[in-house]
Structure formats: C-alpha cells, structure tokens
Amino acid sequence: MSLQPSSGSTLTGIACGIGxxxxxxxxxxxxELVSAFSPLQLTVGRYxxxxxxxxxxxxxxxxxxxxxxxxxxxxxxxWLALTGNTLYYLLxxxxxxLGGIAMTSLIIGFLPVAVTIIGSRDRGxxxxxxxxxxxxxxxxxxxxxxxxxxxxxxxQTLAVQIAGLCCALGALVSxxxxxxxxxxxxxxxxxxxxxxxxxxxxxxxxxQAIILLPLCLVFNxxxxxxxxxxxxxxxxxxVGMLASIMGNALxxxxxxxxxLTLVGQMILFETLFALMYxxxxxxxxxxxLETVAFLLVVFSVISCIQVHRKHS
Numbered sequence: 001m002s003l004q005p006s007s008g009s010t011l012t013g014i015a016c017g018i019g020x021x022x023x024x025x026x027x028x029x030x031x032e033l034v035s036a037f038s039p040l041q042l043t044v045g046r047y048x049x050x051x052x053x054x055x056x057x058x059x060x061x062x063x064x065x066x067x068x069x070x071x072x073x074x075x076x077x078x079w080l081a082l083t084g085n086t087l088y089y090l091l092x093x094x095x096x097x098l099g100g101i102a103m104t105s106l107i108i109g110f111l112p113v114a115v116t117i118i119g120s121r122d123r124g125x126x127x128x129x130x131x132x133x134x135x136x137x138x139x140x141x142x143x144x145x146x147x148x149x150x151x152x153x154x155x156q157t158l159a160v161q162i163a164g165l166c167c168a169l170g171a172l173v174s175x176x177x178x179x180x181x182x183x184x185x186x187x188x189x190x191x192x193x194x195x196x197x198x199x200x201x202x203x204x205x206x207x208q209a210i211i212l213l214p215l216c217l218v219f220n221x222x223x224x225x226x227x228x229x230x231x232x233x234x235x236x237x238x239v240g241m242l243a244s245i246m247g248n249a250l251x252x253x254x255x256x257x258x259x260l261t262l263v264g265q266m267i268l269f270e271t272l273f274a275l276m277y278x279x280x281x282x283x284x285x286x287x288x289l290e291t292v293a294f295l296l297v298v299f300s301v302i303s304c305i306q307v308h309r310k311h312s
Contacts, residue, residue, distance in 0.1 A: 009257045043089050050202045086209065091170040098164030115179045180260065187255075250268075
C-alpha cells in the first residue's frame, strides 16, 4: 500500500485526528463517571447504544449499502468491531478501574510506536530510521505521562495493579490490530463511504453487545438506584454518540487522508485529551512531568509531519 498525501489533505487529516482524539479521550473518563457499574456493563451499554444509533442512521440505505458487502467484508467488520470496540473497551475500562487513568494512559500512549513501526513496512512508506526521532519523543512522552502514577504509593494491592497493567497491555494489542486493519481496509474500499463504514462497524459491534448481554444479567449482583441507572444510560448514550459515531467518523476520514506511519502519531491526541479530562475530573493542574510529556508529544507529531513532507 502506498499513500502520499498532499499538503492540504495532510492538514485536514491532522485536524480530523485531533478531533477524534478529543472525542475518544472521553472513554477514559466514562469508567470513573459510572464506577458503580462493571466494565462489562459499561462496554455492553455503550455498544448497544452505538449499534442502535448506527442501525437507525443506516436503515434508509440498508439494501443499497449491504449489496456491496461480501462475506469477507462482513468478517472484517466483525473483527474490527471486536478489536477496536468490544474487546478493546472491555480491557480499557477494566484497566482504568483497576489501575487508574494515568497508568492506562501510559500503556495506551505506546500505540503510536506500535502502529508507526508496522506502518513503516508498507510499500512507499517513510523508512523507519527517519521516524526514530519522532518515536523517541513519543516514547519519552508516554513514560512521563505515567511516571508520577507509578512512582506514587499504590492505592490498590499489587495483585490489582498487575491485573490493571495486563488489561492495559491487552487493550494496546487489541487496538493496534484494529488501527492497522481498519486503515488498510479503508484504502481498499472506495465504493463505501467513511460514514457508512463506521455505521457498519457499529452494527457489528451492537450485535456483539447483544451476545454479551446475558453475561451482564448473570453477573449483575449489585443493586443500583434509579438515579445511578439514569446516569449510566446517559453516559452510554453520550459516549456512543460522541466517541463511537462522531469520533470514529473523524478517525476514518483521517485514515483515508494520511499514511499509516502518520496515522500512528495521531493516536497521541487521545492520550493527551484523556489526561486533560482527568485533570478536570480531579480538579488539579498538570505536574511538571505531565507538562513535559505534553511538549514531547507535540515534538513527536511535528517531527513526524516534517519527515512526511520531505518524503512526499
């Protein structure tokens, strides 16, 4: 796969990546907003809302769109729904509740490194050695983001911290697979719009949420008040619309405008916005380490953009 975007499309793609990151950062805050509910309940609730809204939006054009889909494409949609939504968010929500936002952000912050390294193997892509400065800044920024949380005394037991770390690592692997697969599928399918592709993934995700629904009923032993349920439904609908419908649409548009090596860098904005929302939730200013992390992330993205401009 070869993709050399123009200067205009690069700027548009970057703007879409920033917008997607701002909306996706909300998913880190959601588990804290409804901490009385389990990660499985939050995952099923969010993606039931996403699937229902996707079906509602696509229903008027259902036959026209689905006639273009082969069994292979349906399988790909199921895989993208699992790795990018269902499995990823189940693991991420678990990591946030077990290890906190900062630790989870640290691990997810390595997504750009993983995606960029994989993308550097594509035909016509920027060679990996030219991306090393950008990757170096990215890695340093991710380390700074979570350093304070790791250095502070654990509020949870060691076993809980390890479980949270494992969940975060699993989320990292899951979403790396999604980012690479989704970008490559979007480059092949020029007969399906970005918006419709997102809605189709939403329908596949909603189907998986329905399959998981019985597990929620079986393991739901806690009692919740009407106010808690109302808050839970509101968060699920809000995250489903803002992060899944709008955020995914922006991400898919960006994925068609930028090469995979630059797509990887855009994931950093999700981490940055997640941290900013975390600061607002905790009602505090960033520490000096977190400020340094922000500057390193900016350097990482700028250096990556400059390399792509010289390479195009």
